[in-house]
Amino acid sequence: MKKTVSVNISGFIFNIEEDAYEIMLEYLNTLKNHLKKTEGGDEIYTDIEARIAELFQERLNDNKQVITLDDVNEVISIIGKPEEYLFDEDMEDQTQSESTAEEVDFDYDVERRVFRDTDHSIIGGVCSGIARYFDVDPVIIRLAFALLFFGFGTGILLYIILWIIIPEPKSNADRLKMHGRPVNMENLKDQFQKVKKNPGRRKDFKRSTDFAKDVGGNFFKVFGKIVGFAMILGSIVAIIALFSLTFGSFSFYTDQGNFESVNIHEFTGILFQTKVDAFLAWAGVFLVSLVPITAILLTGIQLVTELKNKYAKVIGWTFAGLFTLGVIFNVIAGTQTLREFSNQSEFEERLYQIGDQDEIYIDVMEDQYFSSNVNYDDFDLMELIQLHDDYVYIGYPELTLQASPDTNFHVIAIYSSRGISNKSAIGKAENIIYEVERSGNQILFSPYFKFPTEDKFRNQQVEIVIQVPNGKKITFGPNTRRILDRLDDDRELDLDKVNKTYEMRGKNLILAD
Amino acid sequence: MKIENTKQQMRKGILEYCILTILSHNEAYPSEIISELKASKMIVVEGTLYPLLTRLKNAGILTYRWEESASGPPRKYYTLTEDGESFLAELESTWEELSSAVETTRRKRLNK
Incomplete structure (x- = not known):
């Protein structure tokens, strides 16, 4: 029994065995990389994808419904590896093609990236990942972290943060980047074989990786809910205050300690020359304050309920519009009133x-x-x-x-x-x-x-x-x-x-x- | 100077000429072009063809139309444009000149 992956190539659904899928994916990624800077690269890529779909289709019949590793290898050999058929001219660098002609391996993507080395980890692979990046023995990095644990205690926090922010390698290409090896077909096949031969090692550490995700995820979830709740409470208080300020009288303690009710509109009434100015000023202040408060309220609700907001875009634009309107109102009322003081x-x-x-x-x-x-x-x-x-x-x-x-x-x-x-x-x-x-x-x-x-x-x-x-x-x-x-x-x-x-x-x- | 390089350049120019020749008689989709080129051992891997077709199309020498296929995604059927026709005619005369020049040169050497 083998696991299959369902993929869409050029609009056709294929069931493809997992190992075959890995190879196909890396092939297409390599191709995409090659074509990235070629003129018409997208079109060439689409054409080749269509051809792959056609070739796959030819390999399927009623008795064979899954694309196997052999099929993929066959198709790749028919179409050829990108480094075989893309002429230098098609590549971005058109200079002396000596290096490309000389080396069978293409060194186009040797960027080294830091990943958590989950294949050689003790906790989350942070130390071994960093060690891999700097090409040093992981023991040295682990020792440094251990010293931080006991020395300042900040090591734990630092480790957790790094655990969360440093990604784990998701594909074989990532694993090659972690080692700083060029991502090409040969290396990918090597890597794939290696991983295949050593699946137990990965499985052992699946647990700890998941644990990292859980801790990180839960922490953010709980934290998000607390923040969201605070946002809801705060914005509701602010909205009540805004409404009572705008539409009613508000009360405050005078120095003598007795409640005194003052309608703030009376005071602004003596500031603005016309009722229109006063209205514009109030509407402006109202909009300019209400929009951010409501935005905070909605964000809070979203954080607590974890619901996706389908209308986020519409609401966003509406808010932006209302806010701008408010600013315009205030500018009009402001300039009118400033003129009165000129x-x-x-x-x-x-x-x-x-x-x-x-x-x-x-x-x-x-x-x-x-x-x-x-x-x-x-x-x-x-x-x-x-x-x-x-x-x-x-x-x-x-x-x-x-x-x-x-x-x-x-x-x-x-x-x-x-x-x-x-x-x-x-x-x-x-x-x-x-x-x-x-x-x-x-x-x-x-x-x-x-x-x-x-x-x-x-x-x-x-x-x-x-x-x-x-x-x-x-x-x-x-x-x-x-x-x-x-x-x-x-x-x-x-x-x-x-x-x-x-x-x-x-x-x-x-x-x- | 790498021999690979020279071979590649020669091959590419001639490949373009061959593709245009195939398309001069009737329209064809890439797989058809590929099988003809494979038969004449002009190409080894299919991937070679796609960048060439795209470039020739972008240069206004080829054009294509879509046609549904029973066994896969829709196909691009390529034909020569008017520019393509005259381009091909030019290539043809160049080819005649070149091959006779090469022949003459080689024959002289052989006769010596």
């Missing part, structure tokens, strides 16, 4: 001129939105932007102190805004409302300024400039830090000023005694 204008309002006082006292008034809610020692920028009744409240007016050019105190407010044009910018700056109260030498500032929601957020700012004349004093009330150079980094200094009196000497404010 021009800046500002104007000054001189609030007070105080000549009859030697000392002024400034502080920030209490209000219902900011002073009672915001912890000014540790605040979030988002807390300083609030929306109430068609007005945007911004909690960061800035205070700057300067030396006065004359003997009077001056209090000046500088309003600024950006806009699509200077005109729109100045219009928006004019719409800013800021409250200051004065009674005698006491000046109370509001902790916020506001502007109509329809103006949109265009980086409106209010800067209070207080000019102190030489030799006169200014006292900072306890709440001053609510507006003191809020956006500057060196708030330490500002906190120092609170509840203290300073005197202007020359151009500098000096702590008064």
